[in-house]
Amino acid sequence: MSFISLGLASNFSPFESDVRREAAYSEVYIPLLHFLNENPKIGWTFFFTGYQLDWLKKHHSESVILLEQLVNSGQVEILGGGYYGPYFEFLPSIDRNHQIELLTTHVRKLFSKKPRGFFVEDSAWHSSLINSLCINGFRYSFIEDTLFKDCLVGSMSIHKHFIVEDCDKYIYLFPYSSAPPDFDNILAENKTEDSVFVNFINEDVAKTLFTNDFFQKIIEVSERIKFSSIANNISNLGRAQKINLLGGLNSSKSNFIREKNFIGPNYRAGAKDFIKFWPELSAMYYRMLYTESIINQGKLDKIQKDVVKTEKILPSQCHHFFLPSGNRNEIRSKFYNYLLSAEKIVRRKQSVKSGITYSDIDCDDRIEYIAQHEQYTAFISLVGGVVFELDVFSNCHNYANTPCENNFFEKKLFVDTMKIGDKFLKLYECDYKYSKPTKSEVLITTVHEGIFIKKRFLFSNSAFSVQYIITNKTGEDLDAEFFVENYFSVKVKNFLSQSLELIAEDHNFSFKNLEANEVCFDNASFIQLTDPNQVAFILEPNEIVDVSIRPVENEGHFVATSVKTKWHLNIKNGGEIERTISLMIRPEKSGNRQWFAKNS
Numbered sequence: 328m329s330f331i332s333l334g335l336a337s338n339f340s341p342f343e344s345d346v347r348r349e350a351a352y353s354e355v356y357i358p359l360l361h362f363l364n365e366n367p368k369i370g371w372t373f374f375f376t377g378y379q380l381d382w383l384k385k386h387h388s389e390s391v392i393l394l395e396q397l398v399n400s401g402q403v404e405i406l407g408g409g410y411y412g413p414y415f416e417f418l419p420s421i422d423r424n425h426q427i428e429l430l431t432t433h434v435r436k437l438f439s440k441k442p443r444g445f446f447v448e449d450s451a452w453h454s455s456l457i458n459s460l461c462i463n464g465f466r467y468s469f470i471e472d473t474l475f476k477d478c479l480v481g482s483m484s485i486h487k488h489f490i491v492e493d494c495d496k497y498i499y500l501f502p503y504s505s506a507p508p509d510f511d512n513i514l515a516e517n518k519t520e521d522s523v524f525v526n527f528i529n530e531d532v533a534k535t536l537f538t539n540d541f542f543q544k545i546i547e548v549s550e551r552i553k554f555s556s557i558a559n560n561i562s563n564l565g566r567a568q569k570i571n572l573l574g575g576l577n578s579s580k581s582n583f584i585r586e587k588n589f590i591g592p593n594y595r596a597g598a599k600d601f602i603k604f605w606p607e608l609s610a611m612y613y614r615m616l617y618t619e620s621i622i623n624q625g626k627l628d629k630i631q632k633d634v635v636k637t638e639k640i641l642p643s644q645c646h647h648f649f650l651p652s653g654n655r656n657e658i659r660s661k662f663y664n665y666l667l668s669a670e671k672i673v674r675r676k677q678s679v680k681s682g683i684t685y686s687d688i689d690c691d692d693r694i695e696y697i698a699q700h701e702q703y704t705a706f707i708s709l710v711g712g713v714v715f716e717l718d719v720f721s722n723c724h725n726y727a728n729t730p731c732e733n734n735f736f737e738k739k740l741f742v743d744t745m746k747i748g749d750k751f752l753k754l755y756e757c758d759y760k761y762s763k764p765t766k767s768e769v770l771i772t773t774v775h776e777g778i779f780i781k782k783r784f785l786f787s788n789s790a791f792s793v794q795y796i797i798t799n800k801t802g803e804d805l806d807a808e809f810f811v812e813n814y815f816s817v818k819v820k821n822f823l824s825q826s827l828e829l830i831a832e833d834h835n836f837s838f839k840n841l842e843a844n845e846v847c848f849d850n851a852s853f854i855q856l857t858d859p860n861q862v863a864f865i866l867e868p869n870e871i872v873d874v875s876i877r878p879v880e881n882e883g884h885f886v887a888t889s890v891k892t893k894w895h896l897n898i899k900n901g902g903e904i905e906r907t908i909s910l911m912i913r914p915e916k917s918g919n920r921q922w923f924a925k926n927s
Contacts, residue, residue: 334372377410407442639669711755822878
């Protein structure tokens with residue numbers, strides 16, 4: 328028996344606006360559901376994530392009721408998958424099963440039928456999925472046909488189903504095309520009785536496809552070949568083709584990875600290539616694992632852990648967080664908010680033990696320091712002593728969340744540069760040494776052509792200071808400029824909506840609304856940058872500095888505020904100089920302004 332299985336796999340992220348969702352609903356779902364209701368012989372398959380179903384139920388419950396009727400009549404099949412649309416390769420087995428169980432339960436409650444088919448986001452297949460699918464009662468899954476083409480041998484056909492095995496468990500796989508169905512070509516290739524032609528399109532494709540001409544073509548073709556779901560025909564199919572399917576991604580995401588990283592066409596891209604080639608995404612992935620370890624070790628009972636997992640950890644696993652494109656700063660902010668909110672719950676149940684630990688948390692064969700305190704946690708790289716993550720728990724935000732185009736460390740906090748003549752010395756590109764940290768202190772030494780720079784961190788509950796001890800052993804006097812730049816990833820969408828307070832040359836400057844895109848001051852001794860109604864950051868150097876404050880943009884979008892301080896240094900040969908800058912972190916309250924006025 329030969330048939331066509333058409334499907335719509337929603338690709339809307341949880342960050343889409345209601346305006347876009349409503350447009351898709353009116354342009355895609357209304358005409359499609361109306362067509363299916365009028366033509367009961369035409370079968371169809373849908374995949375929705377949990378948050379997509381929640382949106383439909385909240386805003387268009389009538390469509391959920393109609394879908395339930397179509398499911399009960401056998402005309403429509405609703406697939407299972409991950410509730411938050413994760414890349415399953417990223418997840419431990421317990422989280423995979425949790426994601427799958429949540430969506431399965433949601434589908435069964437809404438449509439009164441447990442799904443038997445499974446959809447993998449972006450076809451991010453991994454052989455370890457076989458066990459999870461079998462445990463959760465799934466019989467078959469859908470994977471884009473591009474992943475099969477390198478694995479076909481002999482007389483294998485892409486228009487038949489396959490069987491894959493792992494540890495005595497097996498599941499059927501159906502290749503699908505993500506392109507609009509070419510009915511003329513399908514009819515020409517329909518030569519065997521057990522051929523299966525599967526097409527899954529998304530809303531973007533459907534908007535240009537769902538016209539009266541397309542629906543009329545389906546009716547015409549249905550006279551020659553059957554339109555049905557896999558669920559209604561799997562028992563009538565012939566013998567499955569055995570295959571060893573390698574992991575990978577659909578053609579769209581694979582090509583994106585190859586083109587962005589100048590990789591040849593023979594490279595098979597996988598889901599973990601996103602974290603392999605984009606350091607920002609790698610940092611997020613390992614931060615997710617680190618948070619999970621905190622939850623598992625925390626003093627929470629089983630019910631509390633399940634709530635934290637379901638409401639905080641699982642939403643952070645959505646694959647849309649791990650895609651590098653466009654203005655993603657706000658999206659990454661949501662990711663860190665989920666994780667820090669989860670960690671904050673654990674902190675409420677047990678006292679925070681302030682101190683410094685160290686481990687290779689990102690598996691890059693380098694030690695990182697973690698300074699954990701009541702109000703914040705700072706992650707410090709030995710590469711230049713850069714603070715690559717600063718988590719403030721009053722608003723659960725990572726203030727070192729600025730995207731970096733060339734080097735992961737170049738737009739974080741306490742990024743140091745020395746200018747000697749026309750030459751720039753970037754500390755995060757230099758060799759370094761480090762010592763074992765104490766309870767409150769970290770010491771990192773950078774050595775470059777006779778210049779020794781000791782960078783010492785000293786932490787307390789609401790602040791930390793960074794001391795620079797610079798020794799000149801170059802054989803001649805040193806005349807240089809030393810820059811410390813902090814990129815604060817504040818939660819505002821516009822640079823001008825922040826507030827800045829600064830003391831320079833014994834004058835108090837206060838900018839309630841900045842009037843320029845960059846402000847510069849000489850001889851400053853106090854800088855306060857406030858993320859409105861969130862957190863105030865107070866920078867105080869031990870010696871006056873020149874200050875430059877400017878916006879940082881990425882693809883035309885404001886993503887951070889740069890506060891760059893500069894010291895002029897004159898060090899005799901064999902001499903040494905010390906400079907310190909302190910960073911205080913204060914939740915924004917009216918008392919902060921009183922404190923500022925008092926200290927002015």
